[in-house]
Amino acid sequence: MWQALTTGSLIAHAEKYHGDTDVVSVEGDGSLSRSSWREVGANARRIKSALDRLGVAAGARCATIAWNNRRHLELYFGIGSGGRVTHTMNPRLTPDQMIYILDHAADEVLFFDRSFLPVVAKLVPHLRSVRHFVLMGPRDAEAAGLITGLLFHDELLETGDPATEWPDLDETAPAALCYTSGTTGHPKGVQYSHRSLVLHSLGGNQPDGLAIAARDTVMPVVPMFHVNAWGVPYIAAAVGAKLVMPGPKLDGESLARLIEAEQVTLALGVPTIWMGLLAGLKSTGIKPVSLKRTVVGGSALPPSMLREFRETYGVDLIHAWGMTETSPLGTLNQLLQKHGTLEEGARHRLRECQGRPPWGVDLRLVDEAGHELPRDGKTQGELQIRGHWIVESYFGQEETALTLDGWFDTGDVATLDADGYLVIRDRSKDIIKSGGEWISTVELENIAIAHPQIANAAAIAARHLKWDERPVVLAVPVAGETPDEQDIRAFYEGKVAHWQVPDRVIFVEALPLGATGKVMKAKLRELYGDVLLPEG
Template sequence: MSGTMMYQPLTTGSLIDHAARYHGGTEIVSVETTGGTARSDWATTQANARRLASALDRLGIPAGARCGTIAWNNRRHLEIYFGVGAGGRVTHTINPRLTPEQLIFIADDAGDEVIFFDRTFLPAAAKLCPHFKTVKHAVLMGPRDDEAAGMIEGLLFYDELLEQGDPDYQWPDLDERSAAALCYTSGTTGNPKGVQYSHRSLVLHAFGANQPDGTCISAMDSLLPVVPMFHVNAWGIPYIAAMAGARLIMPGPKLDGESLMNLINDERVNVAFGVPTIWMGLLQALRSSGGKLPLLERTFVGGTALPPSMIDAFREEYGVELIHAWGMTETAPVATLNKLLHKHLELSQDEQRRLRHGQGRPLFGVELRVIDSETGQLQPNDGERQGNLQIRGHWIVESYYGKAENALTEDGWFDTGDIATLDPDGYMVIRDRAKDIIKSGGEWISTVDLENIAIAHPGIGNAAAIAAYHPKWDERPVLICIRAEGSTVEEAELLASYDGKVAKWQVPDRVIFVDSLPIGATGKVQKNKLREKYGRILTEDGA
């Protein structure tokens, strides 16, 4: 007789139950929207998640219903993550930095039946709620608030829902392939598209992303996800933290450098997660205040390319390791992380440093390939030949929410829209976004390379490179920069810093200094807006 193994569905409820059962007293610290800090733990988070699920049952919200959130990283948002998903519904996190038109489109496209929102967003919610087509209940994430009740008809209050809920509520038996969460792309061109994650994909992502060569989170760690919970499930950190039983610090709405510096030190954070612009702000706060980060060991950085100069600054000045990661909404999101191999211990520090500049190797659970953008042929993994980056795996999108058509290539891969190279060990380097890369005289120029050189200059605070129309070469690079505080750097000096770092024909034709760059809803520079404004700056009738 052949042996068999137990089968138990991979659900997000199993994650929060594990955290409560074996790490119930481990602290959840929440910077509140209204000010101050609240302290909870995994056992309380689970009990409140169960209360919420039972309260939604009493409201008549059916299984599979989408429940939207417009909220910061805080304890109530964490409870909603698990209470909605494990309760058989779908947690739909909505990015509050999108335009009102996009917010309405997303809620309507998802068919949200409930909208939870932080008090920060009360004025916006009051304006938006009358336009939502499917929302039956709006819930303020806090106690009863008479002012808010007067602004939105029928408004419910999160804390009152929990008081009515059952802490011993039993999660329903769920198919692990059923939906647990829904996120929409940032929608830089056209309307945003929804990516719906199954319980199975979220649990497998938590396993995969937390390998030793992944985030390597344990119950001894104190985590600070600065990446918003409305941005691709905060990179899966709430689920990973529950699986590991880690201490979790939720930063709330204050994400400026000084606030983060104080929070990291006050709450003994040793691992953090965020986009490069966040760490630029932290670096500036540290340098201007003379502050230190004695307990912070490593931070994972994704969203956009991480400037090598920032890696060096954190390591050399503060003893913090910045680790490059890569993913996107369609990849749940973590797909690669940059960790060295044993053989790399023999390399010099400079050689190791260069390896860390890329986005790293695929985690178990995903595969990558590079396809020539013109011929469609598979490119060799030689670290040199670039092309369209494609991916497949256990937590990769197959089709967009509400769309009948498949989102994959004919042979089952998802095209990421990135231009990349792969080396024989699987190390991947994003050379550019396909829509951003510059083609000058038939040759490619990476905007990422140009930006990294500019940002490494001490006189530059941030920079973006774009393609500008050129009558002879079709496109030429133009650099749009923000000067660092107190800097007087001019164009000639900055362009001189490119000598020996790129070929002469790749050096930008122009440098334009501005006071600010347009930052999108996910913390990325909106190059489409820069191209609209400066795309013809090199012609006689330039902008």
């Protein structure tokens, strides 16, 4: 028997066989709401039906600007499984970046949480394609006064039919869309097909993968706008796991109390989240006895954090690696049978790397000429990837994103051992990764150089205890000028998102140049890479 691999099959399974399983959601006002997979499935069908009534065509992009909550989960399936494309937007971007992305995607509908109303109200006059704005909640008189023709999620549900059937879709049709920044130029869209999302859910959730089961209570702290919350909404539906959606309150104490109250067994997020959780556990005295595993990705895992979670709380941290272009699961750090005989220190050191690829993903290292390098755990090379859920081309671009022989170049420099264990050594394009979010050095440099008192500038990633990396700009003043550091940092406000503003601007007489005239950033990192550390 042949059936198309579609996301509608995932929510249909959860609705039919796990209908009583809880879906818990922290709302924007801090209140807790309880739903179930049965209700989420019915509301997703209502969303699909309501979009039909609005005349939103099949294949149309529908954007969301929202936290991790029940309504956002309903939209994931109501939009994508209904034959349209769920386009999650990062609310941390600047208004100009949001306008560019929404216009580039040609979104027809924009759903947004109440907390983003001021932002969306400012975007409205600049958006060319959006025909319907939907506030994710009940009717709100204040909001209605700010946006003409504003629709309301809860009222939209009432117009939809919970018995509507999911359409018979081509499994290669698009279901979701995310944009990635961090490369030069404008953000690029990565569009995921139904087939790739289902295969990602199956391949990424093997026993040596995320290993989410129906008996788990899963809390995705990684945002639903960050590569589909690493695929957790789809995987949780496939297995019928209880979901705990933390909403906007992501401080350590709030997360600690939520874990304890809902008996969370698995949580997923970037290292900065878990740093905050450790502080929250200490301040509240909470012992997370239910929590067995956390999956950590987005940036490198500090070894000290791994030890503290394991030794103090008995929680196993699982390192993972991926990117928007890889849907995102590329590797997960699960041990092999032979590692059971390793002495404890060696085993812990192995757990610090990014892990090995699950079925569905293949990795290789190449040199500058494209020749494959040995997987010996020592030889460094450019990391390339291919597989069932890896990007082929960027949204709206006809040319392929792959090499001539069909691999995607990640832009990372890494090592691989014979078992496929990956260690990311460097970023070949010098992109800064702060708290799991990319920051473009080219953009920071261009802004600095635009300042009338700056002649030249280079941005580097400096090590940071909390955020892993933060931007530092080395700036050469115009002859005769004596610029002020705070004035230069203030020059960035409004040009990039606030969290992308450099932590330091350091004035230097000249930048080190290589033989081709390019700035030697490796040298700058040697000199200034520790300036943000306590002893720096």
